[in-house]
Amino acid sequence: MLEARGICAGYGDLEVLHDVDLSLGEGEILAVVGSNGAGKSTLMRTLAGLIRPRHGKIEFGGQDVTSLPAHRIAELGIVYVPEGRRLFGRLSVLDNLLVGSFVKRTRSERAKNLELVYGLFPVLKERMQQKSGTLSGGEQQMLAIARGLMACPKVLLLDEPSLGIAPVIVDRIFEVVSKLKALGLPVLLSEQNVRRALQVANHGMVIQTGRVVMRGTGAELLASDRIRRAYLGM
Ligand SMILES: Nc1ncnc2c1ncn2[C@@H]1O[C@H](COP(=O)(O)OP(=O)(O)OP(=O)(O)O)[C@@H](O)[C@H]1O
Ligand SMILES: [Mg+2]
The missing domain is CATH 3.40.50.300 (P-loop containing nucleotide triphosphate hydrolases)
Structure with missing residues (x-):
């Protein structure tokens, strides 16, 4: 339903996202996991049309939305809930x-x-x-x-909804x-609360310095040693 291929995007001369692919299916939750500065918000802003990708293509329900302005994207139904409310x-x-x-x-x-x-x-x-x-x-x-x-x-597109909030x-x-x-309702969920995000998600992707370094189902990522060490403190 929402597909991005080969997205490169950033700010001025700074390229933050490098060749990011993403696929969010009907009724699915996709968790985007990564540490501070990895590029999660940049990815969301790009999908919401607030940043124009330098390369790559974004499709929504089969329609190419790559170069639509943010208000047109919102009208189509891609709704962004930014970090920091x-x-x-x-x-x-x-x-x-x-x-x-x-x-x-x-x-x-x-x-x-x-x-x-x-x-x-x-x-x-x-x-x-x-x-x-x-x-x-x-x-x-x-x-x-x-x-x-x-x-x-x-x-x-939910950007770090649990940030700074009481348990x-x-x-x-x-x-x-x-x-x-x-x-x-399909949700792209960016979170630093990795455990909770992967528990609720169908699929997850891990971003490190603007590149996707791992993908899998929520359960697969939760079980992976690399995730457990890097994000779950185990
Ligand atoms: N408006 C901006 N102008 C220039 N650089 C920016 C801007 N916004 C973000 N960046 C840079 O882009 C990189 C990725 O930032 P981004 O906000 O996407 O990370 P993030 O994964 O959402 O991090 P966090 O978990 O802290 O929210 C960082 O190096 C950040 O400094
Ligand atoms: Mg962010």
């Missing part, structure tokens, strides 16, 4: 959610989507009128994911990722 802190929870449904196609779905996200994250319903800047870090992360869901994603909220976030999987 990027909420409108002075707006209420509800207004942040409504910003998520700015894409024309999604407006008629607003009521239904609100119901969906309030079901996934009841705390957001309780705090509908609260300014998002005053939410806890974990609640803000929930809101960022919920805002992404308001855009009727066909694919969700109990991390559980909540991974529960929601499992629910999205059950709903059949």
